[in-house]
Amino acid sequence: MASIVKGKEAKSIKSLLDIQSEVKVINRIALSVDCVIFGFDENKLKVLLIRSDLKKFQGKWSLLGDLVDPKEELDSAANRILKQRTGLDDVYLEQVRTFGCLERHPAGRVVTVAYYSLINIQHHKLKILDNELHWHDVNDIAELAFDHKRILDSSYEQLQRRVQEHPLAFSLLPKKFSMRELQNVYESILDTKMDRRNFRKKFFAMDFLVDIGQMEQDVPHRPGKLYHFNYSKYEKKKKKWVGIDF
């Protein structure tokens, strides 16, 4: 292994300069951030992809990513990528995990930190000017450039876990939404069907939905009530979770 390792083995107390030179010597790893941007439209969970800008992967789709600047926070890099591509900030954005396989990038050692984000496609629609950028059905993606399929799968799994314990779904919806739309989000993300009555009962019992006294417009059937999610009430009531379940 690298000489640094042996240096530490010797357990000498090191000066800052010692460490700084170590960092320079070993500094042959590049760091990037890749964003998995989920959206919801036409009752389907979507992910935003772009054509790879690398010849080797020409024609393949890839996640939105960029190298991290040495003076840039990781979270800032993820937010920057999101902002550049969608014009949005102040959205839900969460680190997934880091992918560092030796062979994941053809240009050399590039370790990437994956983030996922949830955005409301309605708010974002006008801002995409890039026609190499498209929404794809999450369940209709067979292959991506690099190891991006693995990153997507991992992010999707994390989304599925988190959405069951945190009110993420609302980030995918407009401020006002119907119960049907809400249920569609859950059914799409979890890839399951739920009983409509039990679903409503559950959410009404949680008591975080506010009936805003408006109805759906222009639907070809009886219009439903519109609600919004009361985040501040939720923040106060967050619950603990103790149990063993596997």
Place this chain on the structure above:
Amino acid sequence: MASIVKGKEAKSIKSLLDIQSEVKVINRIALSVDCVIFGFDENKLKVLLIRSDLKKFQGKWSLLGDLVDPKEELDSAANRILKQRTGLDDVYLEQVRTFGCLERHPAGRVVTVAYYSLINIQHHKLKILDNELHWHDVNDIAELAFDHKRILDSSYEQLQRRVQEHPLAFSLLPKKFSMRELQNVYESILDTKMDRRNFRKKFFAMDFLVDIGQMEQDVPHRPGKLYHFNYSKYEKKKKKWVGIDF
């Protein structure tokens, strides 16, 4: 932002060489791995710490970490650190998340990938030769070098979540263990008290524990039966989880 960003904005198709030179230019971030090694002893959850080898933090305890070699996988780096410090491999080891604050390391920009590991202190006891290495009660740690307290907190939270859905606890115990020991592990990790009868009922109902027909020895009270965990049976029965709960 960095010129790389503008380059990508222009959406030109890039050659491998273009990217390679970008990687070199921007290559001013060092990557490390820090391991949070949990153990269990004297009915307490412990974490393995070492004295910082950096003058600035002299006297402070820190996690076990090292820079990642450009030719080394992240998981391998974590395993290497574990092996070097404890002599153990083939143990449960999992990535937590990546910490990349600009100011987290005095030597410059060092982004670190945190891993946690669970080891059985009994197996490991003989192999520590380094007297600057000690087990500390997890709940008795006020301050650590670098941002290692945050990394520890984050890892501990992840451990608490995972232990409730996966059979991690058995990695902290000897192959043969009593129900009391098992319950102690859960109570320590989750920092809670559980009803003994309900605890047993739950585990016996899962049907992954095998009564090996032996009893505890040398205990100053009625000895309990010893069990082991049937991993292969567990692997077959893993369950899915669908619900909304927040």
Place this chain on the structure above:
DNA sequence: GCAAAAGTGTTGGAAATACACCCATGT
């Protein structure tokens, strides 16, 4: 015989599930 922990069942309440009918709107 005393201290200490092992071993064991039942019951009540809460939560999740399954399930069917009438209502309001657009066409």
Place this chain on the structure above:
DNA sequence: ACATGGGTGTATTTCCAACACTTTTGC
């Protein structure tokens, strides 16, 4: 009038929490 989804209540089952006494061993 009919098609579409909105809106509602109840019965059943399942899971979890609470709870106390007898047994075995070491000292």
